[in-house]
Amino acid sequence: MTEIIPPRRFKEVADAVAADAQSPRAAQSLQRRHAPLASTSAQxxxxxxxxxxxEGRQVTFEDLTGGVLRPAKLEIFQVNLGKLCNMACRHCHVDAGPDRTDAMMSDETVEHVIAAIKLSTATTVDLTGGAPELHPRFRDIVEAAVKAGKHVMDRCNLTILLVPRNAGLIDWLAERNVEIVASLPHYRRPNTDSQRGAGVFEKSMKAMTMLNAAGYGTGDPAHRLTLVSNPSGAFLGASQATAEREWRQSLLREHGVTFDRLFVLNNMPISRFLEWLETSGNLTAYMERLVAAFNPGAVDGLMCRNTLSVGWDGALYDCDFNQMLDLKLAPASNAHIENFDEARWHARTIVTARHCFGCTAGAGSSCGGQTA
Amino acid sequence: MAGYYNTQHLADFGKIADVQPEIGKKFFEYYGAVFADGALTAREKSVIALAVAHAVQCPYCIDAYTQDCQQKGADIEQMTEALHVAVAIRGGASLVHGMQMREKAGKLGM
Known part of the structure; x- marks a missing residue:
């Protein structure tokens, strides 16, 4: 019954992206470099x-939160379609890149995901990757989720919208009222290009212009364009409300583009960002900064409490960050999409480790922005 | 004493209020109020502080406000422009005194 997708199918997509000579690359995946931190246990x-x-002893996440995190109502059904991406950003916690055809969701898992979305009480389906738009079944999942009455979010890197095979995708998404949640490290070129590769900022502005022309980011709640920013280094995110004003003014003045809201995230000490922290000599100081900035007010809004995170192979997690560290949902008998039981999910214990300090530092950080 | 400057002094700055705490407390309350969002944003104030830090050549302030500017979303081009504002005022302050020199020289010379 298991249909194995020939890797060739994903290789064709990867080749099409690679053929786009303008595709920017700031880094190479840990896996491609056979780097020690490609192993989640090493991380x-x-x-x-x-x-x-x-107070003289090693601190754990539970020491700060004062106990285990309590699950909340399921709101967000997040699906990671795979690690293939047209870009390779230096801070990527997914270790995504153009070479990652090895980690893409199979047709069988796509069918399980669609069936689970229909059964789920979650109100939002959040599609991520890699670049989720590169998955050959991306539109099938969007269509199924929209038909099931879910609000759909596409976690988009902006530049993917300029790849020739995605011509017409913006209008297709607009017809289905899909929210575009677009990552853009910074509203100016230097910090964006330093993370994502030379020329990315200019391409991102072009993609935003196209989105605006299709009605995105113009105040229409049915066509929301959310931007997601992350710091360009070993420090915490800026105040979301203040940054949003600054971004709004500058992007309009300098580039004539608009958006609806800004999320500011912290960088998580996982995968390529963890490697950068270590090699740049910032790791201990960054982690100390996260611990020192622990904010009890950020705990209630943590995404792990209201999110189900599905990996490319159908494995389930409390969040995308746990997914990248292979910290599966508890108990193990409820940790695969094939036999997922939502009632049991509500009684779970949320799995945490030291990377979780990233989500509770400062104003808090989740897939939905600051939480405090 | 190891030397005239010590990076630990920045982290320990608050301890200055261990002695005469009433005065120290007033200073830090004032300091916090100065840098809060107001008619200027906290980010704009941080960029001003970075420029002033270079004008007064305070290594502690440069350390603190480089990080604070980055954290508040300023990029290296914006921070460098702020630095040049400080440099221009410092340079201009020297240069404008040249008018005093010129006046004096003009009076004494033939």
Whole structure:
């Protein structure tokens, strides 16, 4: 019954993206470089070994939250379609890139996901990757979720909208009222290009112009364009409300583009950002900064409480960050989409580790922006 | 004493109020109020602070406000422009005193 998708199918997509000579690359995946941190256990071991002390002993996430996190109502059904991406950003916590055809959702898993979306009480379906738009079944999942009455969010890197095979995609998404949640590290070129590759900022502005022309980012709640910013280094995100005003004024003045809202996230010490922290000598100081900035007010809004995160292979997690560290949903018998039971999900214990300090630092950080 | 400057002094700055705490407390309350969002945003104030830090050549302030500017979303081009504002005022302040020199020289010379 298991249909194995020939890797060739994804290779064709990857080749089409690679053929776009303008595709920017700031980094190469850990996997491609056979880097030690390509292993999730190596990442967890590195974080666990850091000397993060409070009152003379090693601090854990539960020490700060004062106990385990309580699950909330299921609201967001997040699906990671795979790690293939037209870009390779330096801070990527997914280790995505143009070479990652090895980690793409199979047709069988797509069918399980669609069936689970229809059964789920979640109100939002949140599609991410990699670049989710590169998956050959992307439109099938969007269509099924829209028909099931869900609000659909496409976590988009903007430049993917300029790839020739995606011509017409913006209008197709607009017809289905899909929200575009677009990552853009910064509203000016230097910090955007330093993370994502030379020329990315200019392409992003072109994509935003196209989105605006299709009605996105113009105040129409049915065509919402949300921008997602992350810091360009080993420091926390800016105040979301203040940054939004600054971004709005500058993007309109300098580039004539508009958006509806801004999310500011913290960078998570996972995968390529973890590697950068370590090699740049910032790791311990960054983690100390996250611990020192722990904000109890950010805990209630954490996404792990109201989100189901589905991996490319159908495995389930409390959030996309746990997914990238292979920290599966508890209990293991409810950790695959094929036999997912939502009632049991509500009684779970949320899995946490030291990377979770990233979501509770400062004003908080989740897929929905700041949480405090 | 290891030397005239010590990076730990920045982290320990608050301890200055261990002695004469009433005065120290007033200073830090004032300092916090100065940098809060107001008619200028906290981000704009941080960029001003970075420029002033260079004008007064305070390594502690440069350390603190480089990080604060980055965290508040300023990029290296914006921070460099702020630095040049400080440099221009410092340079201009020297240069404008040249008018005093010229006046004096004009009076004494033939």
């Amino acid at each position: 967890l071991a590195m974080l666990g070994a850091l000397p993060l002390e409070r």
